[in-house]
Amino acid sequence: MSNQEQEIEIISLPYEEGTYWRKGAKFGPESILRKFKDLREYSIGNDSVIKSDNIHYNNDVYLSPYNRDQAFSQIKISVLEALKGGRIPILLGGDHSITYSIVKAFAEFYGKGNFGIIQFDSHTDTFDEVDGFNYHHGATFRNIIEDGLVKEENVFQFGIRGQVREDSISFLYSEKRTTVTIEKLVENRFEISKFIKNRNIPYYVSFDIDFVDPAFAPGTGTPVPGGCSSFETLNIIRNLNFIKIIGFDLVEVAPQYDSSEITSLLAANILHEIISSSFSAK
Numbered sequence: 001m002s003n004q005e006q007e008i009e010i011i012s013l014p015y016e017e018g019t020y021w022r023k024g025a026k027f028g029p030e031s032i033l034r035k036f037k038d039l040r041e042y043s044i045g046n047d048s049v050i051k052s053d054n055i056h057y058n059n060d061v062y063l064s065p066y067n068r069d070q071a072f073s074q075i076k077i078s079v080l081e082a083l084k085g086g087r088i089p090i091l092l093g094g095d096h097s098i099t100y101s102i103v104k105a106f107a108e109f110y111g112k113g114n115f116g117i118i119q120f121d122s123h124t125d126t127f128d129e130v131d132g133f134n135y136h137h138g139a140t141f142r143n144i145i146e147d148g149l150v151k152e153e154n155v156f157q158f159g160i161r162g163q164v165r166e167d168s169i170s171f172l173y174s175e176k177r178t179t180v181t182i183e184k185l186v187e188n189r190f191e192i193s194k195f196i197k198n199r200n201i202p203y204y205v206s207f208d209i210d211f212v213d214p215a216f217a218p219g220t221g222t223p224v225p226g227g228c229s230s231f232e233t234l235n236i237i238r239n240l241n242f243i244k245i246i247g248f249d250l251v252e253v254a255p256q257y258d259s260s261e262i263t264s265l266l267a268a269n270i271l272h273e274i275i276s277s278s279f280s281a282k
């Protein structure tokens with residue numbers, strides 16, 4: 001059995017001004033944490049105990065819906081504080097646009113290009129501006145790459161599926177990025193380790209709940225059918241401990257589209273499994 005020795009800070013980031021379709025992700029953190037606090041400390045799947053004394057909560061970050069620059073800088077400041085305090089930041093969104101400011105904090109702390117990103121999502125989030133606005137939740141990873149925060153060859157995307165506009169096809173794939181469709185993921189038996197050859201750098205993991213099939217996670221703004229089950233998802237999360245993970249976000253949970261709170265419950269379980277697998281010492 002292993003124990004979670006690493007100090008963790010779970011930061012709530014209830015920001016949803018990066019969405020342009022269905023709102024509601026700002027209620028995600030509260031709903032996920034309510035479920036998380038109901039879970040027991042021992043994970044059967046990981047044979048590991050999470051220690052509540054080593055988990056700190058920050059639910060006080062004010063994110064203005066009117067002043068985007070202020071909200072983005074508040075996100076960065078809160079993440080940097082956790083990093084400087086020696087705690088692993090775990091961020092609860094909010095929509096996926098928050099990841100840009102989070103990664104900015106990581107780039108400041110670790111240095112640009114010194115870590116990679118593993119993204120679980122049904123969308124690549126590498127699309128162009130909308131109405132002249134670049135910082136929406138469908139452009140996050142394009143922004144991260146264009147700013148040089150993370151090298152494009154160190155960005156790995158899993159679970160991509162569904163449809164895009166015909167004039168946006170060119171934004172889907174790039175020769176440098178690793179973009180793994182759901183079909184390819186199934187073909188490779190959900191083994192993330194097969195795709196990530198560079199083990200010399202640490203990784204930031206960004207998890208969009210719409211990676212999961214909407215039958216298992218309906219509570220999200222832009223669901224796409226044909227994704228992983230909750231079993232497959234939790235299995236993937238448990239098996240991420242072959243690399244060093246420096247931070248984790250869980251975004252796009254929108255509780256008002258949920259049924260029987262299953263999306264928030266799954267999100268809470270994802271949180272538990274990443275903590276008890278990747279942030280525990282054997």
Ligand SMILES: [Mn+2]
Nearest residue numbers: 096121125208
């Ligand atoms: Mn996303």
